[in-house]
Structures are given as C-alpha cells and as structure tokens.
Amino acid sequence: MNNRFAFPMIRLAALALAAGLAACTPGLQPTSMAPLVPATESLEQAALKLDQVRAQRAATEARYANSEVTCYEKFFVNDCLDEAREYRRVTLAYLNAVEDEAKYFQRKASADTRDAAVAESIRVAEADEARLAANPVPAPVAAPPKVKKPSTRPSLEARQAAQAAKLANIAAAEKAAVPERAANAAAFEQKRIDSEKRQRKVEEKKAASARKAEKAAQDAAAAAQKKEAKISK
Template sequence: MTTSTAVRLLGAAMLAGLLSACASTDPAPVTAPAEPTTSVAQAEERLAAVAKERAAIQARYAEREAVCYEKFFVNNCLEEAQERQRAALSAQRAIEIEASRFLRRNKVEERDKAIAQAEAEYKAEEAAFAANPPPAPREVAPLPPPRPRAADAAAARQKARAGSAPSKLTPEQEAANVRAFEENERKAEERQREVERRKAEREAKSAKRAEQEAKAKEGAAAAAGK
C-alpha cells in the first residue's frame, strides 16, 4: 500500500467519524394528531401543559445548541437541533389548537343553551299570563267632600229651611243658633286637642320611665361585674 493511499483511507475514516459524531442517534419526533378533548377541565389542563412543555423545549434546544458549537460540523448539528425543536413545537401547537377549539365550541353551546332556556321561560310566562290574566284594577271610591264650616253649615240649613217651609225663628234667634253651633264645634276641637296632649304626655312619661329602668339595669349589671 502506497503512502498516498494510506493517507486517503485515513482521511475517509476521520470524516466518517466526524459525521457520526455530529449525527444524533435519536430520531426527530414525529408530529402526531392531538387526541380529542372531552371536557373543559381537560382542555384547561392541556393548555397549561403546553405552556410548560414549550419552556422545556426551548431549554433542550439551548442545551443542544451549546453542544453543537463544540463539534466540527456546527451547521449540520444546529440544523438537526432546530428541526427537532420545530417538530416538538408543532406537536404542542396541535394540542393547543384542539383544546382552544373545544373551549370555544363549549362556550358557544353554553350560550345557545342559555338563550334557549330564557326563550322557553319567556314563552311559559306568556302562556301562563294568557291562561290566567290578572284581575282588572279596582275602582277607587271618590273621597267624601270636605266638611263644611259651622257658618256654612248653618247657612245651608237655613237656606234649606227657607226653601222648604217658612222659618219661625227671628234673625236674632238664627244668629244665636249659629253662634251656639260654632261654640260647640270649638269646644269639641279643644277637647280633642286636650286628649291628644294627654296621650302624648303619657307616652313621653312611659318612654322616660323605660329609659330610666334600662339605665338602672345596666348600672346593676356593671356593678355585679366588678
């Protein structure tokens, strides 16, 4: 074997060794379709797991990148690391899309259910209202006319007597009757005011007595506590 042949064989062996050192023994991950989500809780768990896994993918890529810079064929090693990162992120993206789609679909279904329930309740209320209409509003009786004053009442009675039969009283007697009627009205009002005043006094005395009794009980309780 000549010297040049030996050199070529040695170079080929070194190149093969470098290529095998750069290549990874683990195959790149293959993106598989995401399994269907069946509940809101599962969708939320998957979204949280995707966020955590993305951070882990970035950390693994940083580690591989540091290793690649120590190898002879840096570019090939970096391309492989980037491809592995892309495949891993693509798989997480598929999971994220499927879980997010489930949440949106569930939200629309819940909204449609709420609208349908509200519409059903409205129709039920309308049917119940039509079957049992409320009673017509009761007419309120008009208030009685205000009580006439004493002079007006006396004048009205005098007018009525004058229209029905001739009065046997003289004007002086009629005036005396009016004064007597007004005096009776005044005394009745005074008696009413006196009754109300006495009632208010009794209530005030009762309230004051109750307050004094309450204070006495509080003082006795405080003394007993000491």
C-alpha cells in the same frame, strides 16, 4: 382521556414524529401533515393541557439552546444543528396543535353555555306567554263612584251661637262668684286680725314672765348681800 396521561402522550407523540421525520426522506413525509391531537373532554382537561403546553414549550426552547452549544463540539456540526432544529420545529408544531385544540374546546364550551342560557331564557318567556294566554288576566272592574255623605258638622252660625252662649255662661258664673269671693276675703282678713291679737297676748305674757323672773332674781341677790353683810359683822 385521563388528565395524568395527557402530558406524557404529548411528549411521546412529538418524539415519535421527530424521529420519523429524521428517518424518512422528504418525499415520503409531507410537511403539511397536521399532528394528531387527543380530543379534550372537559374544561379542566383543557386548562391542564394549556399548562402542559406552556411548560413543554419552555423546555423545548431550553433543549434547543443546549443542543446548539453541544453541536458545536461535534464533528458534524451542521447535521447536529439540523436535527436539533427539526426536533424543535416538530415539537413546537405539535404543541401549537394541542394548544389550538384546547382553546377551541374552551371557546366552544363558552359558546354552548351562552347558547344554553339564551335558549333557557327563550323557553321561560314562551312558557310565560303560554300561561298568560291560557289564563288571561281579567280586566279591572271600575269602582262605583263615591257618593258624598251629607256633612254632620254644625254650620258656622250654629258654632258662633254656641261660642256666644259659652261666654255668657262664664260671665254669669264670674258675676255670681263675686259676693262669695268678697265674703271669703273678709273672713280671711278677720282671721289675720285675730291671729295678730293672739300673738300680741302671747308676747305680753312672755314679757311679764320675764319681768317677774328678773325681779325675783334681783330680790334674791339683795337678800344674799344682806346675809353676807350680817355674817361679816
């Protein structure tokens, strides 16, 4: 059923049932007759029906409260109140039936989904078992035992002999280098002595040049004084 027609049909059915009950005698209308509820076809439609039931139930209660106030203004108060109560009872009974049917659809849909998931898991497990039965996994082949290769590392005696020979070679090289180091030290010392001699000669030459320049300056100054003395006489 189209969702946009669900709520109007609920209201029309309730109104029709209430009118029928008001027009018929109690003997002709069984009070235990279940209302006819349109079947729900989807979860969306079930949710819409429940929303409509809540709204219509609130509207019914509001209508009944308003009818009680109105009935007390009429001459036949009891008849008016009875009619209002009957309309409320029939409408709520129908709304309850709609609500029960929609919730039943939701529960059934949830159970169907759960059953489908369980069935799918069982199908997958059975398919896996059939595949393993058709293609059994071969038993693992034991690896051959590892054969230990003979060690290529020199023995302790050989390593000790090699170390001793290495130390002996170092000692011999040090001993052979002693005369060369002594000669190098003597040559370095002679270079130092020669350098100091050259430095002293340079210093002596500088001092002699300074003395000569100083004497020349003194002679020039004395000559200048003598010249000035003659000019002043």
